[in-house]
Amino acid sequence: MTTPWLDVIGIGEAGLEGLSAEARAKLRAAKVVMGGERFPELPPEISARRLPWPSPFAAMVAAIRAERGRRLVLLVTGDPLWYSVGARLLRAIPGEEIRFHPQLSAFQFAAARMRWSLADVETLSIHRRPAETAIRYFAPGARLLLLAEGAETPPTVARLLTERGYGPSRLTVLGALGGAAETRIDGIAESWSAPCPDFLTLAVECRAEDGATLEAGASSDAALAGLAPAPAPARAAALAALWPRRGAALWAIGPGAGAIAIDWMRAARDAEAATTGPDDLPEIAARLGAPRLRRVGSVTAAREAFPRPAAVFLGAPDDATLEDCLRALPPQGRLLAEARDAAAARRLVAMQARRGGALERITTSRPAPGGGWAETPAIVHWRLIR
Template identity: 40%
Template sequence: MTRKWLSVVGIGEDGLAGLSPIARTLIDHADVLVGGDRHLAMLPNDDRERLVWTSPLRESIDEILRRRRQAICVLASGDPMWYGIGVTLLRRIPLEEMTILPAPSTFSLACARLGWSLTEVETVSLCNRPPELLHTYLYPGAKLLILSEGKQTPAIVADRLTRRGFGNSSMIVLERLGGVHERHIEGIASNWRETDLADLSAIAVECIADPGTTTLPRTPGLPDDAYHHDGQLTKREVRALTLSALAPIPGELLWDVGAGCGSIAIEWMRSHPRCRAIAIEKARTQYIADNAAALGTPGLHIIDGKAPATLKDLPQPNAIFIGGGVTADGMLETCWAALPPGGRLVANVVTIEGERRLFQWQEKVGGTFTRITVQRAEPIGRFLGWRSLAPITQWAVVKSA
């Protein structure tokens, strides 16, 4: 059997007193103790080796791995598997070599204080993450629990809420949950002025929309005016059909090749917090960055370059959308080779040359064609008439082998 040399113990504000006998045993028998200054200060003084987390964190993990023959105990806040160090350690250390003992998470304690059902709450961490992540979670009636990065985080959250039309939302900052110095500070987002706060806290928000606030859905097909663009935009109706063909699944990666203003990649990521995307575009990367921040997907990976040359070293995708450049030499060959079995490829074209290229590939690997024509009613003098958008030919195929 593999020896479990590493233990990860969740600890709360109540310190050692709140730990189970098993957790105390793991700490007492460790040769090396690892944690932040706050956690290590909870332990009695002795001559055992102590490692304090460094920045970047990977240096500390390297130090842990170098001591693999010793018994090591890592102290973590609350539940190490909820936005915690346990998840990070498991990326490099097999579970068979670890023992993980969680304590109640900050989110669980916050819900207990507020009387909220954790299953009905949107949870997000802003620790080392951009605040733009909040944008996809804002809708009337939403209950948010947010892990803060520092004492300035509540003010940042209040500002984001106010700017997005949710200034009437109630906010409660919950500090030092589970400890003798637990404190709750309440206020309204638009009037938030509190600065005397703990470095670490949870922020509870009940979202109340200002009159006239428009909330964007997470479903595909956002309004065209939700995007900053120069005309190179997959139109709303075509975008909805394209995302349906791409069929995003949580945790999957999309390549958006010839991304334009990034609308396909952004709506892929908005479909689920774990969906990932890479947007490859030469001329409009600033549009993509602006749209990703505004629409709540700041984690979108943007590559400034021309495909297919920029594709060769990217992580393997589960799906690929080609919105431009389908006739470029090697484009379809490179994209097809990158897909795993079961991967999806969707390409949209508006030219006869593009159609010819797609028909050639359809004869080789199969797939289906869809002709998308959209007409929108627009004013003609005092009346309304139909104006046709450029028809789109869409090829969608699943790689069988």
């Protein structure tokens, strides 16, 4: 069995005094200690060589690998495996070579200060990520804990809430949690004006006004205007077939792809998508809480973004595009092809005859201005599990 040589130690506001006995022993025995400028100076009895935290992350991994076998300690903030470097390290270094020493996380401290059950709260990081990432979690009564860096984050989140009808939401900015200099600032989103610390945890208790944006599942057709979306019931059926799930990547290519990609990213936490679409697609996606959507121009570009997608949506595909996408899907990967006209529908029927899978014809009826019902053009779906 491989002996761990890399100890990743979480540190809180209490500094080295807050470490467990085991973590302190590993720090004293270390030959090399790597950490950022925020971390405390090492006491004289620790003779390890001190290395700064390189940037970008690839440089840090290279620096860590260069010290393999030398009893290296990496100092990080809080819990290394909760919105910290732990998960990325495990993708670069075998897990049996690493030992983790967690500290109480900012989420745990924040939940305690707010008297919220952590199991019933949405926790996410908008540190070095667009604040719009939080939009998909806005809902009446929802409680959010957001890790953030930068005093501009609370007013940005307050604006996003207010613009969507959540102006009465309560915001609490918590700084230096667990330390002697801990701070707390309370306020209301629609009137937020307080100065904030640079490193903070933001607690949000969502309160909706009449007319607030309330969307679950497929986005409204109006919100997706300009993306040529299929009617919401057809998009909901497409999402059900594609099966969005946490961290999964989607390729969406062809007519209607942008709308499906946005709904995919809104439907599952950390879901990702590479999609074709108009120039303003990223702006529309950000407004709807999918700011990390990737707009691409072709299947080739989608492959560069996500070489092995979990699912593929194809609008009116030809045979060459279909074969290209099927080769990229892993076993159990899902494909949903859509046709909105007779010629494209005939192609899907032929593809299903060769490949199997299931065909569905979807129509939507809506009240007509003069009474009765008006039926939208039929949409054909072909769904296949590889």
